[in-house]
Amino acid sequence: MMYAVMVGIGTGHQSKSYKLALDMATGLTWMQCAPCHPCLRQYNPVFDPTQSPTFHHVSANDGILCHALYKPHQNGMCGFEVGFLSSHGSASGVLAKDTFSFPKSGHEVRFELLPGMVFGCAHHTEHFNTHEVLAGVLGLGMWKSSKPPTFFTKQINQGEGVRFSYCPFPPGMSTYNFLRFGNDIPSHPLPNVHRQSTPILMPAQANDGYYVKLTGVSVGGIRVSSVTPEMFRRGARGKGGCVIDIGTKMSVFVNEAYIHIESAVRHYLQIHGAQPVQLHGHHLCVHKSSAHRDVLPSMTLHFDNNAGLRVMPEHVFLEIVHANIHYMCIAFFPSLELTVIGARQQINHRFIFDLHARTPTISFNPENCHLDAGTQS
Template identity: 35%
Template structure:
């Protein structure tokens, strides 16, 4: 079989990941449909006071949850000898294994399209335990003659994919074929996860030479038209940023003091500070966001987490600063047992919400000068409506991951992110992301 990816079916490429360096005859580009799956839902509060979405909603991560369904799925087409099937995979920039639920996967859950059957593919084969991919730091391990992965549980296989050009198949792409997915909720739609992290088993690292080491996305948020979808773009399909108005964030290397065989899958960056309406918030220092000697702490960018989570010391200062601005305008803070910071919806309140800016370290210039990058988050990226739109509540949360800060999907909306892995940079610039959408096919 060949996994075909053309327009909306392009995404099986998202599902597969590679074994030996992929050789590309040409460097080009392609785009995969990126669908915003913003659901509503009810909420509850854990015993430790952390707000989590209840079990009727999709939990991609059990360790970090947020109050909203800011989930983005990539539309995938899988071609077999028995026809083509369409699938949706959750986009995750912090994990480095693409996987999907395969035949006989337990527990049984509904999803969009039928469960993938590797037996229908004449070119599918298990990844051997002797493969270079089946060793640290990759998230896969030898299991007899095969290569396995855990959480979810399954085995890794390889197959052929086609990315845009049907005359240039890419062979030997590896991906996980899951047999047990207890902690993964399909929400009636998702078939698995598209891993776009930094380790060799991720999709982008397997096809990096085919797409000039680059991928990009621009996220639409709640309130946008839900009958349109955007794209995750690769290589030459990525629009060039305007000469002015963009910033570059430096992707940090894995610290050398981590244990042997450990490397970062997530895109760690250096967060230097937080500003409100252009002024630094007093008391917030970059050492709050530094990596610790054991690898904990730090800050990374992740589309797979719904909202930004700040370490407690920084979060408290941000919450107080934001609340202070709105209270100065006469808006009364409302207690809500599900959310930490809420205000009653009143006229003009959206225009009074302050701008929050995250300041990052940029790459060093050729003259040795350090640069900075700024991610500005406006009102719709900071607050959301709850309680039938009678309340506005703050969409930034204190971390539940120890000392780690995560820049989540809600705060990335209407900003283009371009990951250039050869240069270890993320270019960001404001953009109306709905301008880069097309109508969603009715069959979805």
């Protein structure tokens, strides 16, 4: 399961759209550019800067953009390199500017043009899984004043803060939905649907993700008393804490909390007549034949400001087929230090990231996300 956004990059007759993975832990948007070594397979040909009349390199002498995270090259260009923690890979190349275009929602084919957007033109990538469609990454990380204004969220800030929103639907649907900005975000949920919010904490030094205060977890409507807020607290050196990231497939909980959450799920299954089974590579599973909807528990994630994200049973668990036998296994894993609320546990909820300088917040509410979708051609 992977969520990506379609972005037009460049102008002229050769301008094309590219699929970029959503990444909320990094701020710089980057994509493969010709010449590339190696060139990884993607949707549409690799972007060729020579074919776009609005393309410009960022100068090594640019004191605003080319510092801190980036290094001047002897050829006069400004170099960048980003790493991927999940795959221990990297992408490197030079900073550049060009026009980005995003399709607008509605019946007419219209585009929002963003000229002069800074991005990384990657000429070398290692261990980046393109899924044979991805050209790179749209970095939605949270900008802070100590870093250059190359973050996507900083560049689209018109002085009043940035608001963006997404609503992920279940995988396998032949539709797309929208990454919405500003006034294009639904101002209110449907009647009788409650929208909740929790404050965003300042990013850590080494992670540009959206940190929140996770205060506890409930399984099957019962609070797991042994899971405490201290388990998810970020340390003085930036380690630990909890982030919300649609770029992570499934949630991970710091091991200190995970063992209690898994134990609560196991207890719930047993008292409802489902016998846990061992399956290699998975922590807790039951036979699907016994995993009726009323047997599998929901899970509620409790955040600061009395906000609660209720994850439905079908998103707490994941269907696994092994030796032609169908199982339902828990769709979250243990982690050494960082807790991440991943994409599967966000399905069918609208998330709104309001990055006003005074009090940045994340709001969310249940929504049938397939209703905010169009059909792929």
